[in-house]
Amino acid sequence: MGDFFFGLTEWLRTTFLLDWAFWIETTGFNKVLVTNFWGVPIAQVLHIIGIGAAFAATLMLTLRISNMAGMSRSVPEVSARYMPWIWWGLLWIIASGMLMLWAEPVRNMINGVFWVKMILLLVTVFITLAFQKSVRSAATVGGAGWNAGGGTKMTAWLIVILWCLIMAHGRWIAYAPV
Amino acid sequence: MASYYPEPTNIWESIEYSSLGTSIAESLWAFPTLETIHVIALVTVFGTILVMDLRLLGLAGNKWTVLQMSKDTLPWTWAGFVLAAITGTLLFTSKASTYMVNPYFLWKMGLLALAGLNMAYFHFVTYKTVTEWDSSPVMPGGAKFAATASLVLWLGVVFCGRAIGFTLGIYY
Numbered sequence: 001m002g003d004f005f006f007g008l009t010e011w012l013r014t015t016f017l018l019d020w021a022f023w024i025e026t027t028g029f030n031k032v033l034v035t036n037f038w039g040v041p042i043a044q045v046l047h048i049i050g051i052g053a054a055f056a057a058t059l060m061l062t063l064r065i066s067n068m069a070g071m072s073r074s075v076p077e078v079s080a081r082y083m084p085w086i087w088w089g090l091l092w093i094i095a096s097g098m099l100m101l102w103a104e105p106v107r108n109m110i111n112g113v114f115w116v117k118m119i120l121l122l123v124t125v126f127i128t129l130a131f132q133k134s135v136r137s138a139a140t141v142g143g144a145g146w147n148a149g150g151g152t153k154m155t156a157w158l159i160v161i162l163w164c165l166i167m168a169h170g171r172w173i174a175y176a177p178v
Numbered sequence: 179m180a181s182y183y184p185e186p187t188n189i190w191e192s193i194e195y196s197s198l199g200t201s202i203a204e205s206l207w208a209f210p211t212l213e214t215i216h217v218i219a220l221v222t223v224f225g226t227i228l229v230m231d232l233r234l235l236g237l238a239g240n241k242w243t244v245l246q247m248s249k250d251t252l253p254w255t256w257a258g259f260v261l262a263a264i265t266g267t268l269l270f271t272s273k274a275s276t277y278m279v280n281p282y283f284l285w286k287m288g289l290l291a292l293a294g295l296n297m298a299y300f301h302f303v304t305y306k307t308v309t310e311w312d313s314s315p316v317m318p319g320g321a322k323f324a325a326t327a328s329l330v331l332w333l334g335v336v337f338c339g340r341a342i343g344f345t346l347g348i349y350y
Contacts, residue, residue, distance in 0.1 A: 037344075041337075041343075044340050045337050045340050048217070048221060048224070048336055049224065049333065051221045052224035052225035056222065056254075057229075059222065059254065060226075060251070063250070063254075069253075072243070073242065085238075164218050170217075171214045172214070
């Protein structure tokens with residue numbers, strides 16, 4: 001797997017992304033972030049708390065769909081509580097991620113692990129959108145006593161696993177051979 | 179096997195130069211893997227605490243009673259905490275003496291202790307009357323204070339945790 005990421009990074013070095021990353025390093029905002037010692041750590045803290053909010057919301061919704069928690073409320077009620085936190089949390093994560101990207105463009109954009117993370121994120125967003133749409137309509141039709149089928153429960157847990165994979169890639173960006 | 183490490187002069191060096199500590203430090207994958215599990219565990223801890231604290235502040239999830247919300251979140255908070263503590267201890271063993279001179283590490287431990295005390299006080303004192311305000315959207319002052327203190331302390335823990343990574347090697 002190391003070879004795969006190494007090869008991917010070598011290829012990224014030959015693309016327009018390298019010039020793009022160098023351009024970001026010439027911007028004033030990049031200077032602000034890198035000349036302040038706490039710039040990157042604070043962006044990372046913001047990133048982590050956003051992940052905490054969105055991941056816990058995803059987990060609580062998954063637990064309700066799996067009948068493992070939140071049974072005092074219906075699936076639509078649980079969705080109404082947690083879905084805004086998933087999507088606003090994701091926006092927060094992207095915004096704080098942009099700060100980190102702007103501070104260290106080469107470390108991120110010329111890095112195979114970063115792009116695999118981005119692909120996983122996109123896949124997760126699409127699966128989540130489709131999943132939430134189908135659960136919402138099924139739960140509305142099914143009423144308060146609606147019980148998710150096996151496939152729905154598995155998809156819910158797949159999304160949780162995808163989040164964990166995204167976090168794992170996020171951590172390994174720092175250890176990738178750039 | 180010959181040891182390349184000096185004789186330990188204190189308990190932290192003994193931990194760092196132990197076979198467990200040196201195995202983690204020398205491995206290419208052990209430290210990042212433990213860190214990854216630590217991150218997944220800590221976002222679970224922070225995120226589920228956030229859900230509970232928002233309920234205690236009356237800001238989100240007010241359809242849930244406090245007891246129900248606690249029952250839903252607390253097992254995951256504890257599971258995440260145990261996992262974070264185990265992986266955190268293993269990370270610590272690999273650089274014990276470096277961490278012990280790092281002020282952010284010491285602050286992090288202090289803030290964790292305060293978060294524990296805050297939780298204990300809430301559980302054993304404020305929570306005693308929970309049946310009186312369980313389903314109310316307006317929480318008593320003690321519950322609001324505990325939730326605010328909890329969020330501030332855990333934010334501090336996350337900040338110090340990240341700060342450690344940026345200040346290793348500055349203090350030793």
